[in-house]
Amino acid sequence: MEMARQANERKSPGLEELRHVSRAAHDAVDQAFSRFDLSKRKSYGAFLTAHASALLAAEAYLSRYAENLPPWRPRGDLLVADLHEMGLPVPPLCPIVLADDPSAALGALYVLEGSRLGGRLLAGRVGEGVPRSYLSAVHLKGEWPDFLGYLGSVLEANSVERRQAVMDGVVRTFEMFRVAAGSQLED
Template sequence: MDTVERIGSQNGSGLADLRRVSRQAHETVDEAFSRFDLADRESYGAFLTAHAGALLTAEAYLARHADAVPAWRSRSELLKDDLRHMELEIPSARQDVFPERDGTALGVLYVLEGSRLGGRVLSARVAQGLPRAYLSAFHQKGEWPEFLAHLERSLNESDAARRQAVTAGAIMTFDLFRTSTGSQD
């Protein structure tokens, strides 16, 4: 199995390498969140709370590193509004999750922007009457391809250490989402 340390030493596409190396972490997150029934109010509330435990932390990190990533649209307030509508507690963002390494923020943003794609599918599963602003915050026309093009250029122009940091940021973000599901047991 590929490791974060090996990315950047290969001559392939940086984006293809990132996807390959982070695939297992992505699949583990999908599996962890698959246990939530979005048509059930209580389960959906736990789903949103788990997402908040990760998203608020990741977006707080990105806000502190805005100069290291392309422009992005936060979904924290949408998620907080959905939780308030359901009268659920809003978890606090953690400050100690991501290292201060060049490239990490781009890996974090890769996961968050990718999760918008999943939101499009998941929003259709939410029961009528339940808030879905967070899951309905889809990409605007052209945003996803533009982001991927930026990410590809950045990875292909980066040295091995920066490529490793981007990949580590993505894997840490997937892991943050996965571990946040455990707080909902």
Template sequence: MTDGVSTVARLRSATAADHDAVDAKFGRYDLTDADDYRAFLIAHAKALPAVEAWLTAIPGLATVRSRGTELAADLAALGEDMPAPMAFDVPASPAAGWGAMYVVEGSRLGGVMLSRSVPEGMPSAYLGAKHLSGEWRALLTAIDGETADEAWVEQAIVGAKAAFDLYRRAPA
């Protein structure tokens, strides 16, 4: 930690505007409308697989429990194929990986809340793919447990901001 502030708190603070921008971009979708919901899932399908693939190539991170299968199944149920993922060209480092994982797993947490808006009869495996018991807290503890000198924290912020930016650019 730096100056007694946890790494997670620093990540949250440094990326708050990025998080808000992504929420604003995706908040325009009406998840009760089949066309909007389809577009919402397609946008996620452009971003999530790219970040997940990037994360799996970084040694030393927590295991990535992919939600790609659930996302593909929901899109297939709506008559859509998975789109090509966007490029996620961020210099790989463990710190940047933890930052990007913070965003991806935060998206999982938010997805569960959003799944409550999806009407009965519409596929919601992707948004409903919640964390295992204690998984989110374990991730935050792991991030805070990493060697968090200033350079490490800055790289974690770079990774988180890059992941947020990818999600922000994904909607058409």
């Protein structure tokens, strides 16, 4: 999977630039979520709560731009069902820090679709007896490469301003997730 991603990026300087620009934000999110122990029920619940705060806000934002985006499958309902199954409430949504711009929405979608890749890995770390529908909602065959192909073509074919808006959408969406993780302080 990593080799396919790297091959797509070699074909697209825009995707390579996007990964470079967003690397620090991506690393900050990984660091913020690394403190959650998914094998422990309470910590996993805090992890899901943090994700819900950011993901549900991002999906609501993306729904306003559906006609400007490639097809995508929201996962918010799965996340809410997992929270309810664990007896946890749906948290307040993160404030939206994304520009009112379809290019920024494409950047946000990149983060959400990319998180499916991480979900596949994280689902195996989840303890027994807790729901994992959200983390198990992986890409269907071809979805990720198709999305990367679409995103790469957008980055290559558009103005500097539009490319910058996509990249800002990526960085700001990562920031929403990082803030959401920090909001779930454990005892």
